[in-house]
Amino acid sequence: MNISIQNLNKVYGNNYQALTDVNLNIEPGMFGLLGPNGAGKSTLMKILVTLLSPSTGEIMVNGMPLSKNRKEVRSMIGYLPQDFRFFAKLKTYEFLDYAASLAGITSRKERRNEVEKLLEQVGLYEVRNRYANKLSGGMKRRLGIAQAIVGDPKMVIVDEPTTGLDPEERIRFRNILTDLSQRDVIIILSTHIVGDISSTCTQMALLNEGKIGFKGSPNQFLEMSRGKVWRTHVNFDLMEEFKQKYPVITTIPDAKGYEVELIAPNSDDFEGLSIEPNLEHAYVYFMEYVAGQEKIMQP
Numbered sequence: 460m461n462i463s464i465q466n467l468n469k470v471y472g473n474n475y476q477a478l479t480d481v482n483l484n485i486e487p488g489m490f491g492l493l494g495p496n497g498a499g500k501s502t503l504m505k506i507l508v509t510l511l512s513p514s515t516g517e518i519m520v521n522g523m524p525l526s527k528n529r530k531e532v533r534s535m536i537g538y539l540p541q542d543f544r545f546f547a548k549l550k551t552y553e554f555l556d557y558a559a560s561l562a563g564i565t566s567r568k569e570r571r572n573e574v575e576k577l578l579e580q581v582g583l584y585e586v587r588n589r590y591a592n593k594l595s596g597g598m599k600r601r602l603g604i605a606q607a608i609v610g611d612p613k614m615v616i617v618d619e620p621t622t623g624l625d626p627e628e629r630i631r632f633r634n635i636l637t638d639l640s641q642r643d644v645i646i647i648l649s650t651h652i653v654g655d656i657s658s659t660c661t662q663m664a665l666l667n668e669g670k671i672g673f674k675g676s677p678n679q680f681l682e683m684s685r686g687k688v689w690r691t692h693v694n695f696d697l698m699e700e701f702k703q704k705y706p707v708i709t710t711i712p713d714a715k716g717y718e719v720e721l722i723a724p725n726s727d728d729f730e731g732l733s734i735e736p737n738l739e740h741a742y743v744y745f746m747e748y749v750a751g752q753e754k755i756m757q758p
């Protein structure tokens with residue numbers, strides 16, 4: 460299984476260029492697409508699932524051009540859209556049974572087995588008789604992933620699935636995806652939440668203003684900010700000036716001022732202790748110091 464996105468551009472009808480020269484190679488495992496709101500993530504996801512056509516460029520799926528094999532590729536895809544909603548009044552298991560029919564499982568018995576397996580997998584077995592629209596936000600999202608993976612698709616595309624979920628549900632959702640990534644499938648997770656891009660993502664890319672700014676592993680992304688994350692002490696009267704000058708990540712007040720963590724290319728202007736970077740630091744470093752430069756950061 461392989462997806463190769465080649466020189467992809469998307470210009471909407473109003474002449475807005477949402478994607479510019481996107482090139483990505485995606486292999487089995489979990490691929491994290493990180494980017495701020497409006498970066499073009501949903502546009503790219505919709506092109507991948509054939510709901511939108513690119514203006515120029517091509518996507519090859521296992522060497523087949525998507526533009527000429529839409530039906531075949533569509534049958535390999537499970538999709539959880541950003542605005543996943545239920546139609547009609549269906550109970551949780553009825554909804555999944557319907558999704559299983561759409562996925563082409565014609566035998567009743569097979570569908571029942573598949574639905575029961577999925578209900579267990581996403582932790583909704585206990586609420587299988589509850590109407591889908593009466594589930595909690597997190598449960599609805601889990602039902603969303605269940606309908607995306609019915610029939611074992613080779614590609615699972617989930618668009619901002621954890622937005623609005625509490626931390627417990629977010630972890631739960633991430634674990635479902637991690638379990639799924641143990642099989643020979645490509646999972647593409649689009650998100651603006653840095654915490655969703657964990658070490659479980661084998662590869663990631665950062666999309667900003669329609670352009671790929673970084674591609675590589677989460678660890679390589681993190682390493683870009685090594686030596687640029689500092690801890691220092693700032694007196695009360697200098698704090699405003701500091702905030703203007705540097706992206707400040709955390710501030711802890713004390714008797715004389717603040718203990719701060721900030722991102723800066725060097726510590727020439729303050730007495731700083733270099734600290735271990737995390738993905739959030741790397742994201743802020745990228746957005747503040749690298750974004751906007753034309754070149755793609757690649758390890």
Ligand SMILES: Nc1ncnc2c1ncn2[C@@H]1O[C@H](COP(=O)(O)OP(=O)(O)OP(=O)(O)O)[C@@H](O)[C@H]1O
Pocket residue numbers: 471472473475477494495496497498499500501502503541619651
């Ligand atoms: N149908 C459309 N016509 C014109 N512009 C559009 C259309 N759909 C999206 N856009 C614009 O394209 C840009 C990228 O939108 P997109 O929804 O792909 O971003 P995103 O990264 O998914 O952001 P978000 O997380 O906010 O959904 C935005 O500026 C958006 O306003």
